[in-house]
Amino acid sequence: MRPRVRSTVRQQGPGRIYRSNMASELGKERWSVLSDRGLEASGLAHEDARRLVHRLAGEGRHGLCIITDEAASRIGEANPTRELPKIKEF
Numbered sequence: 001m002r003p004r005v006r007s008t009v010r011q012q013g014p015g016r017i018y019r020s021n022m023a024s025e026l027g028k029e030r031w032s033v034l035s036d037r038g039l040e041a042s043g044l045a046h047e048d049a050r051r052l053v054h055r056l057a058g059e060g061r062h063g064l065c066i067i068t069d070e071a072a073s074r075i076g077e078a079n080p081t082r083e084l085p086k087i088k089e090f
Helices: 019-027 046-058 068-078
Strands: 033-037 038-044 063-067
Touching: 019 046, 033 046, 033 068, 038 046, 038 068, 046 063, 063 068
Parallel strands: none
Antiparallel strands: 033 038, 033 063
């Protein structure tokens, strides 16, 4: 007799994914890899992004992360010339 496996289904809402859809989301070519040098690649399936992170880490690259292409595009929208708030010195 096979052991019974319980499946947890999360409530649907903003930013939530049903467990049954998780594999299909990871398989979509919508993932980007960032490093301390910037955007390394985009338009990858999550497994390909994971392999790239592993390879770059082996080359000594730092600050590696996998994010969606949408999030990566927002990073490029940041305005690096804006003035930062002044910090009080003690």
